[in-house]
Every structure is written in C-alpha cells, then in structure tokens.
Amino acid sequence: MLPPQPNHLGSRKERFMAPRASRKKSQDPRHSGTEYQHPLRIVPLHTAPRIVSATHPELTYRNGPLLTNAEVFTLFWGSAWQAAANSPLMTHMNDFFDFVLTSKLLDQLAEYNVPGKSIGHGKRTGTTVLTSSEPGKTVTDAAIQKMLQSEITAGTLPGKTANSLYFVFLPPGTQVDQGGSKSCTSFCGYHDSTADNIFYAVMPYPGCAGCEGGLAVPDALTSTSSHELCEAITDPVPGTGWYDDANGEIGDICAWKTKTLGSYVVQLEWSNSADACV
Numbered sequence: 001m002l003p004p005q006p007n008h009l010g011s012r013k014e015r016f017m018a019p020r021a022s023r024k025k026s027q028d029p030r031h032s033g034t035e036y037q038h039p040l041r042i043v044p045l046h047t048a049p050r051i052v053s054a055t056h057p058e059l060t061y062r063n064g065p066l067l068t069n070a071e072v073f074t075l076f077w078g079s080a081w082q083a084a085a086n087s088p089l090m091t092h093m094n095d096f097f098d099f100v101l102t103s104k105l106l107d108q109l110a111e112y113n114v115p116g117k118s119i120g121h122g123k124r125t126g127t128t129v130l131t132s133s134e135p136g137k138t139v140t141d142a143a144i145q146k147m148l149q150s151e152i153t154a155g156t157l158p159g160k161t162a163n164s165l166y167f168v169f170l171p172p173g174t175q176v177d178q179g180g181s182k183s184c185t186s187f188c189g190y191h192d193s194t195a196d197n198i199f200y201a202v203m204p205y206p207g208c209a210g211c212e213g214g215l216a217v218p219d220a221l222t223s224t225s226s227h228e229l230c231e232a233i234t235d236p237v238p239g240t241g242w243y244d245d246a247n248g249e250i251g252d253i254c255a256w257k258t259k260t261l262g263s264y265v266v267q268l269e270w271s272n273s274a275d276a277c278v
C-alpha cells in the first residue's frame with residue numbers, strides 16, 4: 001500500500017509521471033493547448049511516493065469509447081517465454097484472464113455504463129508467444145505499437161474490433177521505455193491506444209522491488225494487469241473515457257491496494273457510487 005505523503009499535497013506536477021504523448025499535436029484530439037498533460041495511465045512503482053491530490057476523486061465521463069465486452073488477446077514477446085522457468089507465468093496469466101473477465105471485478109464496472117454502452121463480461125480470445133522478433137534489452141513504446149500493427153497485418157494477432165485489447169507481456173530483463181520514462185524506474189505497466197485505435201496494455205516483467213510491491217511475481221503481475229484491464233475498459237483512449245483530471249483513471253486512485261478474488265490478487269478500483277476503492 002502507498003501511504004499518503006502529506007508534504008506532497010497539491011503537487012500536481014509530480015502526479016503526472018507519464019510523459020507526453022508521442023503523437024503529433026495535430027493528430028491528438030485530446031490536445032488542448034499549452035496546459036495539456038498526458039492523461040495518467042501507468043501503474044506507478046510501489047515504492048514511489050504516493051501523491052495525494054487535494055481534489056476528492058470523482059471520475060467523469062468524457063464521451064469517448066468504452067470496452068463493453070473486452071476481447072483480450074495475450075502476447076508474450078520473445079523466445080525467453082519458451083524457457084521452462086517462464087512458461088508457468090504465462091499459463092498463470094492466461095488462466096487469470098479467463099477467470100477475471102467473467103468475474104465480479106468486471107461486474108463492479110457496470111456503474112460506469114453510459115447510454116448505449118453497457119460494460120459486461122469479456123473473454124480471452126487467444127494467446128501467442130511471439131518469437132519472430134525479440135524485444136531486446138530495451139524496447140520503446142513506439143516499437144511495441146509498430147509490432148502490434150505489423151503482427152495484426154500479418155495475421156499473427158487477431159484483427160481489432162471495437163472491444164479488442166492486446167496485452168503485451170515482456171520477458172525478464174527487458175526494460176520498457178515510454179517517452180524516456182522506464183519500467184521499474186518510473187512505472188510498472190501502462191495502457192494506451194495507437195493513433196488508429198488499437199487498444200493495448202504493456203506489462204513489463206515485475207523484476208524489481210518497486211513493481212513486486214511485496215507480492216510474489218505472479219501476484220504482482222495479476223494486480224498490475226487488473227489495474228490496466230479496468231482502466232482500458234473504462235478509458236481505452238486515455239483521458240477520453242472515465243477520468244479524473246486531478247487523480248487519473250479508475251486504477252490510479254487505488255494503486256497497490258489489493259484484494260483476493262477467486263485465487264488471484266487483483267487491485268481495488270475507484271467506485272464513484274461507493275466513494276471508495278472497492
């Protein structure tokens with residue numbers, strides 16, 4: 001858990017850890033002049049100081065898309081995933097998605113239904129280990145987007161629908177660079193959308209104390225994945241769905257507060273109706 005840091009009250013600048021979008025201004029409908037900050041979409045490190053906003057959390061809907069019946073495809077990038085030491089984690093994560101997409105975690109998101117968009121259960125549509133290319137020691141967000149686009153074109157990944165969500169898992173030893181911010185230094189995972197609305201989440205291997213959060217690796221990864229899953233459902237294009245300008249997305253407000261659901265560790269999510277992390 002992340003204890004409040006009263007000396008950081010109102011420190012808005014530090015809350016926005018995520019870098020600006022790599023999209024050009026003119027392509028980004030969210031850009032609104034010089035005040036623009038990229039919407040929060042990362043899982044912060046467990047050890048990062050918890051910045052408590054002076055503003056009470058209240059998600060508001062910004063008229064963008066929602067994933068009403070999420071279709072999750074898991075992609076494990078790199079031949080390292082074929083090693084005997086890593087394959088149990090792949091199985092664990094696929095089993096987790098099969099469970100969580102029809103669980104109470106998704107039921108609780110129904111309070112964020114809007115006219116014409118009802119959030120229901122989802123499903124895992126498949127999985128693959130991608131070995132035709134390697135992520136290497138450092139992989140950029142731009143390279144991840146390019147990989148997704150080319151693998152969808154090649155048919156290695158299913159074509160996108162309005163509900164598609166591609167979860168990209170990186171192997172041990174690969175650091176993700178998102179606009180200069182790095183995994184295990186600045187974040188433990190994030191979700192985003194490409195300019196052509198491919199919705200995706202990036203989950204670096206939690207190989208550092210800040211991203212294990214005192215949990216075993218499989219539990220840390222289900223916790224951070226549940227954070228990104230709920231955010232991708234309620235705010236697939238960051239900042240255009242359910243969002244709070246001061247506090248971020250549904251999972252950001254409750255970062256590293258966890259519960260056990262079935263046999264999995266998941267993160268609590270912000271509930272407007274309960275006025276609490278639930």
Ligand SMILES: [Zn+2]
Binds near residue numbers: 043227228249251252
């Ligand atoms: Zn988040």
